[in-house]
Amino acid sequence: MLEWKPEILRRLAPLKLSPAREGEIAEEIAQHLEDRYHELLVTGQSEDAAFRTAIDELKGEDLLARSLLAVENDLYREPVALGKGSSNLFAGILQDIHYAFRMMRKSPGFTAVAVLTLALGIGANTAIFSLINAIILRSLPVKDPQHLVLFQWESDKWPPHFSMTGWKSRFSFSYEEFREFSAQKNVMSSVFALAPLGFNDQDTTVGINGEPTLADGVMVTGQYFSGLGVTPLLGRGITDADEKPGAPRAVVISYAYWTRRFARDPSIIGESVTLNGIPFTIVGVTPRDFYGISVGTEPDLWVAFDDKPNMRPWSKPPGGTDSVFTERDWLCLNIMGRLKDGVTREQAQGALDAVFHQFVTADWHPPKESDIPHFILAPGGQGLPVVQDYTAQPIYLLMVAVGLLLLIACANVATLLLARANSRKKEISVRLAIGASRSRLIRQLLTESALMSALGGLLGLVFANWGTQALIALISRANNGTMILDAGTDSRVLFFTFLVAMLVGVLLGLAPALRASKADLLSAMKDNASAVSDPRNKHRLGESLIVAQVAASVVLMIGAGLFVRTLTNFESHNFGFDQRNLLTFGLAPTRAGYHDARLVNLYTQLLDRIQALPGVRAATLIENAPFSGWSSKNSSVSVEGSAQNPSNSEMYWQGVGPDFFSTMGIPIVLGRGIQRTDTAASPKVAVVDEIFTKKYFPAENPIGHRFSLSSKYDPANSYEIVGVVRPAELTDVNPGVHPKGYASYAQFPKTLGQMFFEVRAEGPPATIVSELRNAVHQTDASLPLIGLKTQAEETSEALSFQRLFARLTTIFGLLALLLAMIGLYGMIAYAVTRKTHEIGIRMALGAKPTNILGMVLRQGITLTLIGVAFGVVATLGATRLISSMIFGVSPYDPLTFVAVAAILSIVALLACYIPARRAMKVDPMVALRYE
Structure with a gap:
C-alpha cells in the first residue's frame, strides 16, 4: 500500500483527535484511497497521476476535518473501536461489526471455509434438535395443551392378568376404571379415553362404494375431541351421544384420509361407509394439523367405543362374548384428561389415586401393600409417548454424535483463527502501540468470530432444513412409511440455533483473541519477527486442537464402525428358518363375519387352494408374521409334576398351521410337528424349542410331558409336548433367550383372528403373486390381502432401524x-x-529433502497418533452406552478399533504429505531471505 497517511493526518490535525482515533480514521481513508488508486490505474492513468487524483478527492486541506467534526461530536465523542475504551458501547459495537465485515471481505477464501465448516456443524445439530423438538418437546396441536394430563401407573410386579391384554403397560386401563375416573368432576373438567380398533392393532377394512380398503382406526370416548379442544374442519366430532346404545354409528375421518380417499370433497359429511362390514356415517373431518395424541402416528378415522363382534378395541379377538364395557381386566384404554380450573396436578393425582387404589385392591388382590401399583398423573401436553419411548435413546445418541461433530468444526475454525491471528500480529501490535486497550481488541476479535458463527448459523439453518427432511424420509421408510412427523422450524429451533451459533462464536474466538492481544510489541514490529523468534509453546494450543479433532473423530468412527458391523451381522445372521422363495401375507376374515369353526374352515380351504397352485411348494399359517414384533407372551409356565418351576419363566407363544416347520425350514429334533389332525376336537398339543427343553427338561426326554401357561399347573388347560424343534427367531430380529412354543391354530377357534400365510414358491416368489390374489379373491372377494411381500423384504424392513442408524453414524463419522x-x-x-526460514537454514547446512519430508510428516503423524490414543481411551468408556444397540460384536471389538486407527493414520499421512512435499521444494536462498 502507498503512503497515504501523511496526507490524511495533515488534514485531520484540526480535529485534535486522540492518536488511536486519528489512526483508525486514517486507516479507513487510506484503504479507500488505495482502492480508488487501483481503479484509476485500470483506466490508464500513470501511477503519479492516479496518486494525485486520489489525493485531490479529499477536497482541500480543511474540508475533510470540517466534514468529520459533526460526526465526531455526535456519535464518537470518545475514542472507540480500535482505540482506547469508550463509554459509547453501541457505537463501538457498530464499528466492531463494520470492521469485522471488512476483514471478512479482505479474506473471502478464509471466510468461506470457516463459515461452511461451522454451517455443517451447526446445521447437523439443528437437524437432530429439530427431530427432538418434533418427537419429544413439541406440544400437541390442541387447545391449551399445558392443562392436559396423562393417566398412568407403575408397579414392580406385573399384574397377573396383564400378560394377554394392554397396549402400553403403564398407560393401560379398563373401561370400568375410566368410568370411575370420569366421575371425579371436582378435579377434572373432562376425562377421555381411546384404544386402537382391532385385534393386535390390525387395520380396519373400510368399504367405499363396495371397494374394500385398509385404514388405521381408533375408538374414542365421547369427550375425546371436546376434551382436547379440537374443532373439526368439517362437521362435528365424536360425542357422548354416539356412545349410547342404539345410537347411529358415526365416524370422523382425518384430513389426510379425506384428501387421499375423497379428494377433499366438502359434501362428504353424511355419506355412508362400512367399517368391517358395518355401516357408518361420516360426521366430521379433523383439522389439517391434528394427528391424534401420539406423535409420529396419524389415525385415518375415529369411532365411538363399541363391543360388537366386528368392532372391538385392542387385544381381544373378534367374535368373543366378553364386553369392553364390563370386563374389568380388559386393559385396553389409554386415558387423558383436562384439569379443572384452579386445580393443580398434584391435587388431582391425590383424588384419582384413591379411586385407583380401591379398584386395584378389589380386582388384583395383591398379597401385600408394596405390590399395589401406584397411580401417576403425568403432564399430557406432549401426548402419549409411544414413539418417544423407543426413539429417545437413539435420538439423544445422535445428538451426542453431532455435538462431537460441532466440536470438531469449532476446533477446525479455531485452528484457522490462531494461524490468522499470528499473521495479524503486526497489525494488532500497531493498534496496541497507538493506544488501543487489550480488552477492546479482544472484543473486536470476538466480534469477528461471532459474526462468522452467525453466518454459519444462517447457512446451517438451510442445511438443517434439507437434513431434517432427509431424516424424516429415512425414518418414515424405516417404519414402513407409517411415521408422520412435522419437524418444521419454529421459535424453539430458531432459539437453539441462535444459542449454539453465539456459543460457538465465543468458544472458537476466545483463545485466538486472547493470544493475539498478548502480542510482544517490540518483536512483532520487526519484519522478521517470526523467523528469529518462534517459541514452541506458542503453537501448543493449535496442536492441542488438532489432537482434540482426531480424538473426537475416533469416537465417532468407532461408533459408526460398531453400528455397521451390527447391521452386517444381522444381515448375515441365521434366524433359524429358510427365508428363500418365501412369500407372506395376512388376512383378517373376522371383519367379514368369519368366526369360530367357520373361520377355521376358511383358513383350511385357502391353504388347500394355495397349495394346489402351480409354482407353490408348500404353504402354512402363523398367528403373527415373522419379524412383525408380535407374539403372545406368557409370564408363567408350569410343568406337570414339577414342584418348583424355574424363575423368569417367560415364554413366547405362536399359533401355527399344519406343516409349519417343514414349510419354514425349521428342523424338528424330536417327535413331530403340528398336523391337520390337531383340531378343536383333539387333545391340546404343543411343539417347543430346545431352549424350552434345556430349561424345563435338562436331563430327560420332554415328549409326552405336559405343561400349562399359568403360575400353577392347570391340567384342564395343559398341553402335551409332541415335538421339539431348533430355536428360530420369529418375533423380531433381536435374538432372545426366551423359550418358544407352538400350538395348532385350529385348537383355539374362539380366540382365532387374523392369521398370516407363509407360502414357499418353487422359484422367485413374484411369479405366484397374481395366482395368490386370485385364489383369495375367488374364495371371498371382500378379503383384502394385508402386507403382501417376500420374507426377505420383511426382514429388510425389520432391519430398517439398524440400517438407518448405521448410515447416519457413518455420515457423521466421515464428516x-x-x-x-x-x-x-x-x-x-x-x-x-x-x-x-528454518527449513532454508537446514537445507543450507546439508539437510536432504527426504529429511525435511520426514520432519514434517513426523509432526503430523505424532499429533494424529496422540489423538487416536485419546480417542480410543474415550471410546472405551463410552461404548458401554451403546452396548444394548449392537449385535454380534463386542463394544470393545479390536477389529473395529484397529481399522479406525489405521484409516485415520493413513488419511492423516496423505493430509500431511502435500505440505511436506512443498517443504521439500524450498529454495534455501529464497528461504534465507524469507520475512
Whole structure:
C-alpha cells in the first residue's frame, strides 16, 4: 500500500483527535484511497497521476476535518473501536461489526471455509434438535395443551392378568376404571379415553362404494375431541351421544384420509361407509394439523367405543362374548384428561389415586401393600409417548454424535483463527502501540468470530432444513412409511440455533483473541519477527486442537464402525428358518363375519387352494408374521409334576398351521410337528424349542410331558409336548433367550383372528403373486390381502432401524474425519510456511529433502497418533452406552478399533504429505531471505 497517511493526518490535525482515533480514521481513508488508486490505474492513468487524483478527492486541506467534526461530536465523542475504551458501547459495537465485515471481505477464501465448516456443524445439530423438538418437546396441536394430563401407573410386579391384554403397560386401563375416573368432576373438567380398533392393532377394512380398503382406526370416548379442544374442519366430532346404545354409528375421518380417499370433497359429511362390514356415517373431518395424541402416528378415522363382534378395541379377538364395557381386566384404554380450573396436578393425582387404589385392591388382590401399583398423573401436553419411548435413546445418541461433530468444526475454525491471528500480529501490535486497550481488541476479535458463527448459523439453518427432511424420509421408510412427523422450524429451533451459533462464536474466538492481544510489541514490529523468534509453546494450543479433532473423530468412527458391523451381522445372521422363495401375507376374515369353526374352515380351504397352485411348494399359517414384533407372551409356565418351576419363566407363544416347520425350514429334533389332525376336537398339543427343553427338561426326554401357561399347573388347560424343534427367531430380529412354543391354530377357534400365510414358491416368489390374489379373491372377494411381500423384504424392513442408524453414524463419522484432516492439513501447511526460514537454514547446512519430508510428516503423524490414543481411551468408556444397540460384536471389538486407527493414520499421512512435499521444494536462498 502507498503512503497515504501523511496526507490524511495533515488534514485531520484540526480535529485534535486522540492518536488511536486519528489512526483508525486514517486507516479507513487510506484503504479507500488505495482502492480508488487501483481503479484509476485500470483506466490508464500513470501511477503519479492516479496518486494525485486520489489525493485531490479529499477536497482541500480543511474540508475533510470540517466534514468529520459533526460526526465526531455526535456519535464518537470518545475514542472507540480500535482505540482506547469508550463509554459509547453501541457505537463501538457498530464499528466492531463494520470492521469485522471488512476483514471478512479482505479474506473471502478464509471466510468461506470457516463459515461452511461451522454451517455443517451447526446445521447437523439443528437437524437432530429439530427431530427432538418434533418427537419429544413439541406440544400437541390442541387447545391449551399445558392443562392436559396423562393417566398412568407403575408397579414392580406385573399384574397377573396383564400378560394377554394392554397396549402400553403403564398407560393401560379398563373401561370400568375410566368410568370411575370420569366421575371425579371436582378435579377434572373432562376425562377421555381411546384404544386402537382391532385385534393386535390390525387395520380396519373400510368399504367405499363396495371397494374394500385398509385404514388405521381408533375408538374414542365421547369427550375425546371436546376434551382436547379440537374443532373439526368439517362437521362435528365424536360425542357422548354416539356412545349410547342404539345410537347411529358415526365416524370422523382425518384430513389426510379425506384428501387421499375423497379428494377433499366438502359434501362428504353424511355419506355412508362400512367399517368391517358395518355401516357408518361420516360426521366430521379433523383439522389439517391434528394427528391424534401420539406423535409420529396419524389415525385415518375415529369411532365411538363399541363391543360388537366386528368392532372391538385392542387385544381381544373378534367374535368373543366378553364386553369392553364390563370386563374389568380388559386393559385396553389409554386415558387423558383436562384439569379443572384452579386445580393443580398434584391435587388431582391425590383424588384419582384413591379411586385407583380401591379398584386395584378389589380386582388384583395383591398379597401385600408394596405390590399395589401406584397411580401417576403425568403432564399430557406432549401426548402419549409411544414413539418417544423407543426413539429417545437413539435420538439423544445422535445428538451426542453431532455435538462431537460441532466440536470438531469449532476446533477446525479455531485452528484457522490462531494461524490468522499470528499473521495479524503486526497489525494488532500497531493498534496496541497507538493506544488501543487489550480488552477492546479482544472484543473486536470476538466480534469477528461471532459474526462468522452467525453466518454459519444462517447457512446451517438451510442445511438443517434439507437434513431434517432427509431424516424424516429415512425414518418414515424405516417404519414402513407409517411415521408422520412435522419437524418444521419454529421459535424453539430458531432459539437453539441462535444459542449454539453465539456459543460457538465465543468458544472458537476466545483463545485466538486472547493470544493475539498478548502480542510482544517490540518483536512483532520487526519484519522478521517470526523467523528469529518462534517459541514452541506458542503453537501448543493449535496442536492441542488438532489432537482434540482426531480424538473426537475416533469416537465417532468407532461408533459408526460398531453400528455397521451390527447391521452386517444381522444381515448375515441365521434366524433359524429358510427365508428363500418365501412369500407372506395376512388376512383378517373376522371383519367379514368369519368366526369360530367357520373361520377355521376358511383358513383350511385357502391353504388347500394355495397349495394346489402351480409354482407353490408348500404353504402354512402363523398367528403373527415373522419379524412383525408380535407374539403372545406368557409370564408363567408350569410343568406337570414339577414342584418348583424355574424363575423368569417367560415364554413366547405362536399359533401355527399344519406343516409349519417343514414349510419354514425349521428342523424338528424330536417327535413331530403340528398336523391337520390337531383340531378343536383333539387333545391340546404343543411343539417347543430346545431352549424350552434345556430349561424345563435338562436331563430327560420332554415328549409326552405336559405343561400349562399359568403360575400353577392347570391340567384342564395343559398341553402335551409332541415335538421339539431348533430355536428360530420369529418375533423380531433381536435374538432372545426366551423359550418358544407352538400350538395348532385350529385348537383355539374362539380366540382365532387374523392369521398370516407363509407360502414357499418353487422359484422367485413374484411369479405366484397374481395366482395368490386370485385364489383369495375367488374364495371371498371382500378379503383384502394385508402386507403382501417376500420374507426377505420383511426382514429388510425389520432391519430398517439398524440400517438407518448405521448410515447416519457413518455420515457423521466421515464428516468428522474430513474436518479433522482439513484441520490437520491446514496446521501442517501453516507450520511449513512458518518454518520456511528454518527449513532454508537446514537445507543450507546439508539437510536432504527426504529429511525435511520426514520432519514434517513426523509432526503430523505424532499429533494424529496422540489423538487416536485419546480417542480410543474415550471410546472405551463410552461404548458401554451403546452396548444394548449392537449385535454380534463386542463394544470393545479390536477389529473395529484397529481399522479406525489405521484409516485415520493413513488419511492423516496423505493430509500431511502435500505440505511436506512443498517443504521439500524450498529454495534455501529464497528461504534465507524469507520475512
